[in-house]
Amino acid sequence: MVQGVANWNTEQTEEWLQSYVEDWVSFYQKHTSDGKVASYIPVLQEADPDDLGISIIGKNGISIRAGDSDIPFTIQSISKVLSFIVACMERGVSYMLDRVDVEPAGEAFNSIMHLEMKQLKKPFNPLINAGAITVTSILEGRTSDERLRPMFDLLEKMLGYRPKINVDVYESERDSSMRNRAIGYYLLEIGFLESDLNITLETYFKQCSIEATVDDLARIGLILANDGVNPDTDEEIIPRQVARIAKALMLTCGMYDASGKFATYVGIPAKSGVSGGIIAAAPPRVRDEDLPFLEGCGIGVYGPALDDRGNSIAGIRLLRHIAKQWDLSIF
Amino acid sequence: MVQGVANWNTEQTEEWLQSYVEDWVSFYQKHTSDGKVASYIPVLQEADPDDLGISIIGKNGISIRAGDSDIPFTIQSISKVLSFIVACMERGVSYMLDRVDVEPAGEAFNSIMHLEMKQLKKPFNPLINAGAITVTSILEGRTSDERLRPMFDLLEKMLGYRPKINVDVYESERDSSMRNRAIGYYLLEIGFLESDLNITLETYFKQCSIEATVDDLARIGLILANDGVNPDTDEEIIPRQVARIAKALMLTCGMYDASGKFATYVGIPAKSGVSGGIIAAAPPRVRDEDLPFLEGCGIGVYGPALDDRGNSIAGIRLLRHIAKQWDLSIF
Amino acid sequence: MVQGVANWNTEQTEEWLQSYVEDWVSFYQKHTSDGKVASYIPVLQEADPDDLGISIIGKNGISIRAGDSDIPFTIQSISKVLSFIVACMERGVSYMLDRVDVEPAGEAFNSIMHLEMKQLKKPFNPLINAGAITVTSILEGRTSDERLRPMFDLLEKMLGYRPKINVDVYESERDSSMRNRAIGYYLLEIGFLESDLNITLETYFKQCSIEATVDDLARIGLILANDGVNPDTDEEIIPRQVARIAKALMLTCGMYDASGKFATYVGIPAKSGVSGGIIAAAPPRVRDEDLPFLEGCGIGVYGPALDDRGNSIAGIRLLRHIAKQWDLSIF
Amino acid sequence: MVQGVANWNTEQTEEWLQSYVEDWVSFYQKHTSDGKVASYIPVLQEADPDDLGISIIGKNGISIRAGDSDIPFTIQSISKVLSFIVACMERGVSYMLDRVDVEPAGEAFNSIMHLEMKQLKKPFNPLINAGAITVTSILEGRTSDERLRPMFDLLEKMLGYRPKINVDVYESERDSSMRNRAIGYYLLEIGFLESDLNITLETYFKQCSIEATVDDLARIGLILANDGVNPDTDEEIIPRQVARIAKALMLTCGMYDASGKFATYVGIPAKSGVSGGIIAAAPPRVRDEDLPFLEGCGIGVYGPALDDRGNSIAGIRLLRHIAKQWDLSIF
Structure with missing residues (x-):
């Protein structure tokens, strides 16, 4: 019972x-x-x-x-699911799976070493930082706001309202997350990023700061x-x-x-x-x-x-x- | 449609x-x-x-x-599922999960380095070799045949007949799998094995050689x-x-x-x-x-x-x- | 003979x-x-x-x-010896050896993973990039030119003339070396850098571009x-x-x-x-x-x-x- | 002064x-x-x-x-220098340097992971265990005593007397050093060993147990x-x-x-x-x-x-x- x-x-x-x-x-x-x-x-x-x-x-x-x-709280890494979904909707599943693998990493979410150690051809998966930043670099748009618009459109469809970015959290992340910058530059070096690093990181920090x-x-x-x-x-x-x-x-x-x-x-x-x-x-x-x-x-x-x-x-x-x-x- | x-x-x-x-x-x-x-x-x-x-x-x-x-073919790594099940039935789930983790490894199935690199407290999971050999070392019995008896009993219950070990394959594995011996000695060194290494490996090679x-x-x-x-x-x-x-x-x-x-x-x-x-x-x-x-x-x-x-x-x-x-x- | x-x-x-x-x-x-x-x-x-x-x-x-x-050519990594010498002269040997180890790394000079993998308390040595950038962050001065002045003074004493920075090479390195930026941000994250990252990297790229x-x-x-x-x-x-x-x-x-x-x-x-x-x-x-x-x-x-x-x-x-x-x- | x-x-x-x-x-x-x-x-x-x-x-x-x-004490890893010298004298320097590199490892002496991680073509150097065991496998002779004879001959020439093996230490090492067995089997698996593993390890444990x-x-x-x-x-x-x-x-x-x-x-x-x-x-x-x-x-x-x-x-x-x-x- x-x-x-x-x-x-x-x-x-x-x-x-x-x-x-x-x-x-x-x-x-x-x-x-x-x-x-x-x-x-x-x-x-x-x-x-x-x-x-x-x-x-x-x-x-x-x-x-x-x-x-x-x-209300900021969704942080939960946004990695959303950006992957949006990128799949924008570019197609096979385009995305050519660029990000779907394997569990066995490493910390913010690991940078596995990229170097394994000489991976793509990040392990879209839910660790290296993969998520790669995904965000694929989102279409010239500015971070343009890139996030489809994600907000999707959220509005699902929630019935358009969520907001918590600006304090966004600015705090943008100014403090040196490790994500390190990952970003490393991804840039090895050719995984599909667009400008600064806009990509700005977009990434904003998506993490969406409030829900x-x-x-x-x-x-x-x-x-x-x-x-x-x-x-x-x-x-x-x-x-x-x-x-x-x-x-x-x-x-x-x-x-x-x-x-x-x-x-x-x-x-x-x-x-x-x-x-x-x-x-x-x-x-x-x-x-x-x-x-x-x-x-x-x-x-x-x-x-x-x-x-x-x-x-x-x-x-x-x-x-x-x-x-x-x-x-x-x- | x-x-x-x-x-x-x-x-x-x-x-x-x-x-x-x-x-x-x-x-x-x-x-x-x-x-x-x-x-x-x-x-x-x-x-x-x-x-x-x-x-x-x-x-x-x-x-x-x-x-x-x-x-008919030998089940090889498929036996890792069976030995884990039998060990859980013999010792209880919590005993087993204290000794083997259940996390994907992000490494090759026969990797030995992750044990050293991460200074793991237990192998990543029962389905990679290091974890499977650890599990097999926990099976009860003085000889390899005694240890495998409950697995064969379980198989007989499920299949209606008692499968056989392919002796040629068993002997070939026993004599050729140096990497599994390396893993075994390493596990022994770091204290993960619960019983004699040679019997453990003998048991392991036998379970891999069960024919189905x-x-x-x-x-x-x-x-x-x-x-x-x-x-x-x-x-x-x-x-x-x-x-x-x-x-x-x-x-x-x-x-x-x-x-x-x-x-x-x-x-x-x-x-x-x-x-x-x-x-x-x-x-x-x-x-x-x-x-x-x-x-x-x-x-x-x-x-x-x-x-x-x-x-x-x-x-x-x-x-x-x-x-x-x-x-x-x-x- | x-x-x-x-x-x-x-x-x-x-x-x-x-x-x-x-x-x-x-x-x-x-x-x-x-x-x-x-x-x-x-x-x-x-x-x-x-x-x-x-x-x-x-x-x-x-x-x-x-x-x-x-x-004439730019000295590139040879400058790592000079910056280490100058930093030792500015801060003392023991100060420096507290911050950078002197062990061979067994890794590529531009490796970032070893910092993460080993959870090192200091970079392996001053002659790999992670160590050299750390050393450069210790050089005294508000601007990159101020920081390099003692190195140029030392060079002038040794050579009888004051060498020049090859501006083309400097700008090319500054704009292309994403991996060094990745290392820099990683060092910042783990607290190894002693001063502003941008000035440190500017100084580092300049010292690499000294012509000799x-x-x-x-x-x-x-x-x-x-x-x-x-x-x-x-x-x-x-x-x-x-x-x-x-x-x-x-x-x-x-x-x-x-x-x-x-x-x-x-x-x-x-x-x-x-x-x-x-x-x-x-x-x-x-x-x-x-x-x-x-x-x-x-x-x-x-x-x-x-x-x-x-x-x-x-x-x-x-x-x-x-x-x-x-x-x-x-x- | x-x-x-x-x-x-x-x-x-x-x-x-x-x-x-x-x-x-x-x-x-x-x-x-x-x-x-x-x-x-x-x-x-x-x-x-x-x-x-x-x-x-x-x-x-x-x-x-x-x-x-x-x-008197057993020379342990100091014997690695001797076995490398003897192997060079038996086989020639270039033969040896084709089989063992001479690079510092950046890893613990008894590391096994670096062999796997780097997919090395040869062990890092003759003074870490993986390299030393490889060297010992190259020594000529059917038994461990035959293999060690040239080392004892060399020692006798240098010291004026023939040193002894401390049998207690030898047996203690032979029976306890599971990690060296793990390294040995791994070397066997990847094809680095040039002769029988058991004789190699016996030789290795004996050379470590030479008293001086x-x-x-x-x-x-x-x-x-x-x-x-x-x-x-x-x-x-x-x-x-x-x-x-x-x-x-x-x-x-x-x-x-x-x-x-x-x-x-x-x-x-x-x-x-x-x-x-x-x-x-x-x-x-x-x-x-x-x-x-x-x-x-x-x-x-x-x-x-x-x-x-x-x-x-x-x-x-x-x-x-x-x-x-x-x-x-x-x-």
């Missing part, structure tokens, strides 16, 4: 599920003290380490929200879970093949050095960011009839206290618990 | 699907000439590079077999797809949690350096061996109603001509085609 | 030695066709690959010059060979301890990835640059009485056709021949 | 120098407590960490001995310093070219990861072993007239307390002090 869904049936209301999720959030909220807020971008340090919030939106229309779910809430992430996650189709309108917002690839990448490479553990223990395609956000896209699956979200759901989590891999420490544990309770694993 | 399932309905027979698969096999059989039979174990070189065979067994009872499906057919692999794959339960008898042969972890590992690390590409393009948990075998376990999923194998299936492939990553070159392409036609991807 | 010194005695004149060196140069000049002019800085490609020139100045006052000895002739290199080499003392005036221009460390570094790390081979086959402290220059400092030694340059000498070589390690291909062979003939090895 | 040689002149006796060295040894003996006896070979742990002894033998006939100079005293090391060092010629008999025991290469290797690669620092701070070709022995060969040089040992000398040191690089901690400091006082540096 699975906790939280013991008597699941069509009469059960959101409120009933909601109360479970609230309990779980308040339980795991205490775990935030095991982690630490990211320090490498100065402005990010201002986040409240105690925060923990979640939003879950099912294809069946059920929407649950618990904890600190109203706090857990609701936004859940909404995007739901569309990915649903193979790119908005379940409310049945409109295909992201091509099905691109949505599938994005989910495969999230599962194999989305959670930094802990991607394998997340795949094993949670089993949902997900991507985290150093601000403490996590987006998860649980595809539909066949399981016991009395489970919620069998038709798939999107999940957004926010918890800025990170573990030593750079993932939201309480967020990961909360997701693991939910995945287990409601059997969300794709395996 | 998906090729091969245009008019899929409950009346359609195995024969109908069978004819499609036979067409595909004969098409991809020509691709075998793009690959090369493994050379690092002398006896394996005797395989016929033109062979290509497949077996698919669905939870719905449908069974398809095409091409060179009767040829594509039917056997399909049968095991089906049970994994079905979370460890034999669909014919409803008996849980492998604990559900272990079956799930095995599938997660197969998806993230099962296809050597091409695991990410296989996850992206095919999307089915699978494990390959240098003899040219591939086992795949496609879990049930929710998709268009007119697709076969929606309730999950197991697939066994044999094609000894390998690509430069060590995977069956025609086997991979055949699986990719089938996965696309019948939408077997978990994403 | 050593060729070229068969009847060596005090009456023998420079002319006699000169004729030998001319023969050797014209012999090894043909070897230039085995190499290639550096391509990574566009302007350097304009050098004539056939050029080969040498200058040898002994403590005994003998001066030999042969081949294309009048062609083989006579100039021979003169500097002689002073290093003589432990920092100008043999004509007996003035100590470089502190003895600093000159000694510089020679030790040149021997162990001066010839890129071929430093060990140069130490073994030639045995003279030397430093090369990608423009094709080599400076060598042969300390005095006790050997057969009939050898020239027993009291030590400095050697400058220019030959822009490089081998695949980045050293002047004919220059190395010429030096090896001379070292053997006149037994210049320190071992 | 250099301490200890203030009034150096031909009348000064060994006793006078002896008293200085005794003072220095008793000063540096206290430094032994900063180090630790090697633990990786069990028997070596039985050494007394407080021991410190030295022997210096000059070409001028002066012989000094101070501290714990009578204790500081006097023996000083005597060998003197012959190396004197380019292979026994100064007492003027007999060339080691070919001059081989002696020179050995000294170049010792200077660039002899002191593990601290070779560059030793070259910089001490400047004498030297090789250390984990038992705490160091052999040094100071070639003749031209310096102030009132220094002892201007014509070259050999030095043996024993101090089993090691620093974290594996070198005798007090031995290194003592050598550094002596080199400074008597200006023994080759630079």
Whole structure:
């Protein structure tokens, strides 16, 4: 008998599920003290380490929200999924996969050495910095704003509003992220960049600084879970093949050095960011009839206290618990 | 309209699907000439590079077999999945996960350097040689035969017969695989091995030399797809949690350096061996109603001509085609 | 009986030695066709690959010059020796050795990965790019010209004239050397740089672009060979301890990835640059009485056709021949 | 005015120098407590960490001995110099240099990863384990004793007696050094070994277990310093070219990861072993007239307390002090 869904049936209301999720959030909220807020971008340090919030939106229309779910945060590395999707939509999947591989790296997300050590012909994957900066260099447009317009258009289609860039975070990243500049110059040297480095980095820092809430992430996650189709309108917002690839990448490479553990223990395609956000896209699956979200759901989590891999420490544990309770694993 | 399932309905027979698969096999059989039979174990070189065979067994009872499906071959690295499962059953999952990580390595399957370079506390995962040898060192028993008995018991339960070790292949591997000995001594030095190195290597070479057919692999794959339960008898042969972890590992690390590409393009948990075998376990999923194998299936492939990553070159392409036609991807 | 010194005695004149060196140069000049002019800085490609020139100045006052000895060239990596010497003179040896190690790297001169892979506390040595840029960041001064003034003062003391920066080469390097920028940002990130990156790189590219002739290199080499003392005036221009460390570094790390081979086959402290220059400092030694340059000498070589390690291909062979003939090895 | 040689002149006796060295040894003996006896070979742990002894033998006939100079110890890695010399004498220098490079590695002496990472065509140099085992595999002979006979012949010629193998140490190494077995199997796999691995390792462990005293090391060092010629008999025991290469290797690669620092701070070709022995060969040089040992000398040191690089901690400091006082540096 699975906790939280013991008597699941069509009469059960959101409120009933909601109360479970609230309990779980308040339980795991205490775990935030095991982690630490990211320090490498100065402005990010201002986040409240105690925060923990979640939003879950099912294809069946059920929407649950618990904890600190109203706090906006910058999406950081979660934007790597978006820029890859947009670049695939602009240039085509095969063009992109010729330029960025889709293999887990076995290295830190911000590693530069693997490019040199392996004399790679392309970066390991679009979800580590070297790959993500390469992807951003492929986005079309003369200025960073031009390049980001299709991403914002896509976001507006998915969210119903046009998100904003957090200028403080953007400027803080732009001025502090020497390692990304090092990676950028290295990519330039070895010929991976497709356009001007400064505009590419400006674009990259801006995309990382897009502000969202857990609701936004859940909404995007739901569309990915649903193979790119908005379940409310049945409109295909992201091509099905691109949505599938994005989910495969999230599962194999989305959670930094802990991607394998997340795949094993949670089993949902997900991507985290150093601000403490996590987006998860649980595809539909066949399981016991009395489970919620069998038709798939999107999940957004926010918890800025990170573990030593750079993932939201309480967020990961909360997701693991939910995945287990409601059997969300794709395996 | 998906090729091969245009008019899929409950009346359609195995024969109908069978004819499609036979067409595909004969098409991809020509691709075998793009690959090369493994050379690092002398006896394996005797395989016929033109062979290509497949077996698919669905939870719905449908069974398809095409091409060179009767040829027995040694399972090689596919045994890494089995030894990990057996070790988890003997010692428990948490004992095992304390000793072997579950992260993709970003290195060749037979790499030794990553152990030194990263000063890892445990091998990257059970599906690369360093991890697999560590797992085998944990199997219980004084002799290699004692250690393998539970694996053979498990295989007998799944297959209905007790497979054999190919002694020629075993002796060839034992006498030629200096790299595995190097890895073994290195593991011994850094304290990862839990038992005598020589018995461990003997056990390891024996498990690699277990002989099977594509039917056997399909049968095991089906049970994994079905979370460890034999669909014919409803008996849980492998604990559900272990079956799930095995599938997660197969998806993230099962296809050597091409695991990410296989996850992206095919999307089915699978494990390959240098003899040219591939086992795949496609879990049930929710998709268009007119697709076969929606309730999950197991697939066994044999094609000894390998690509430069060590995977069956025609086997991979055949699986990719089938996965696309019948939408077997978990994403 | 050593060729070229068969009847060596005090009456023998420079002319006699000169004729030998001319023969050797014209012999090894043909070897230039085995190499290639550096391509990574566009302007350097304009050098004539056939050029080969040498200058040898002994403590005994003998001066030999042969081949294309009048062609000015930029000193490139040879400047790393000078900047290390100047920084030691400005800050003291122990300050410097706290910030840069003196170990051979076993990596390419422009490697960035070793910094990450080994999580080094300081760059391997001052003669690879990461170490040299760190050294340059320590030079005192607000502008690049201010920072280079002491180096030019030192050069003027040694050479009797103030060399110039080749502005074309400087601008070409500044605009093309993305890898050095990558290294620079990486050093900034990990906290090795002691001052502004842009000024540091500007200074670094300028020091690389200082123009010299083989006579100039021979003169500097002689002073290093003589432990920092100008043999004509007996003035100590470089502190003895600093000159000694510089020679030790040149021997162990001066010839890129071929430093060990140069130490073994030639045995003279030397430093090369990608423009094709080599400076060598042969300390005095006790050997057969009939050898020239027993009291030590400095050697400058220019030959822009490089081998695949980045050293002047004919220059190395010429030096090896001379070292053997006149037994210049320190071992 | 250099301490200890203030009034150096031909009348000064060994006793006078002896008293200085005794003072220095008793000063540096206290430094032994900063180090630790090697633990990786069990028997070596039985050494007394407080021991410190030295022997210096000059070409001028002066012989000094101070501290714990009578204790026999196994030469361990110092034997790598000997096996390389013997192999060069058996096979010729060019044969050997085709099979082992002479470049500093930038890696730990017992690294295995660099072989894989760089896909080297030969080991970095004969003084790291991978190179030394390769060298030992080239020694001629069917058994380990046959292979070592020429080394013992050479030692007998140099020392006037035939040293012994310490059987306890040999057996302890043979049974415990799993890492060397790992390296051996790896070398076998990549085709570097020229003969049977087991005999090679047996030979290698035996050569490491040869017992010597500081006097023996000083005597060998003197012959190396004197380019292979026994100064007492003027007999060339080691070919001059081989002696020179050995000294170049010792200077660039002899002191593990601290070779560059030793070259910089001490400047004498030297090789250390984990038992705490160091052999040094100071070639003749031209310096102030009132220094002892201007014509070259050999030095043996024993101090089993090691620093974290594996070198005798007090031995290194003592050598550094002596080199400074008597200006023994080759630079």
